[in-house]
Amino acid sequence: MNAITRLLLFAILFSCLPLVAIADEGVDFRRVALTLSEDGRILLDAEIVYDLNETVAEALENGVPLTFETHVQMRRAEAWIWESDVVEHRLRTVLRFRPLSGLYELRNLSGDEQLSFATRAAALGALGRIVGMPIVARDDLDLDQDYLVQVDVRLDIEALPLPMRPMAYLDGDWSLSSEPWEWRLRP
Numbered sequence: 001m002n003a004i005t006r007l008l009l010f011a012i013l014f015s016c017l018p019l020v021a022i023a024d025e026g027v028d029f030r031r032v033a034l035t036l037s038e039d040g041r042i043l044l045d046a047e048i049v050y051d052l053n054e055t056v057a058e059a060l061e062n063g064v065p066l067t068f069e070t071h072v073q074m075r076r077a078e079a080w081i082w083e084s085d086v087v088e089h090r091l092r093t094v095l096r097f098r099p100l101s102g103l104y105e106l107r108n109l110s111g112d113e114q115l116s117f118a119t120r121a122a123a124l125g126a127l128g129r130i131v132g133m134p135i136v137a138r139d140d141l142d143l144d145q146d147y148l149v150q151v152d153v154r155l156d157i158e159a160l161p162l163p164m165r166p167m168a169y170l171d172g173d174w175s176l177s178s179e180p181w182e183w184r185l186r187p
Contacts (some may be wrong), residue, residue, distance in 0.1 A: 067159035
């Protein structure tokens with residue numbers, strides 16, 4: 001390989017790196033809070049901002065359903081790596097555009113709840129609101145222990161239609177995910 005070919009290869013490689021970094025910035029937490037309900041359960045409230053890039057937005061507009069997964073995990077703060085989680089929840093929600101009706105639909109996969117919206121912004125706003133999601137009963141926790149709670153969100157590529165998955169694995173635009181939101185909790 002001559003020097004010009006190597007230089008050209010490195011230029012192409014380095015010009016592609018910023019695109020991958022930008023693609024990872026599509027989901028952000030605006031606010032996350034844990035509260036204690038009157039019946040002694042710890043509840044999660046969150047406001048998440050979804051910023052779909054052009055590739056994902058185009059797929060949505062063409063009727064491709066997008067499944068977003070919110071993963072909530074609670075572990076003992078001093079837990080060994082092989083210890084199981086105290087609590088682990090996965091909230092899976094499908095966002096779909098219906099071109100014939102012009103409506104955006106949100107469907108919670110763990111329940112029968114389905115909502116319709118006239119605009120994508122309204123649907124993404126509703127997708128990003130988590131209110132009073134039960135995490136764990138306080139009585140199930142050791143009150144003398146510290147716990148780590150971690151919340152993250154990602155677009156589930158495995159839920160895309162089968163013909164789209166290979167492209168989604170290779171294209172950085174499809175790797176929409178948040179940075180994990182993590183904090184210590186003493187119940």
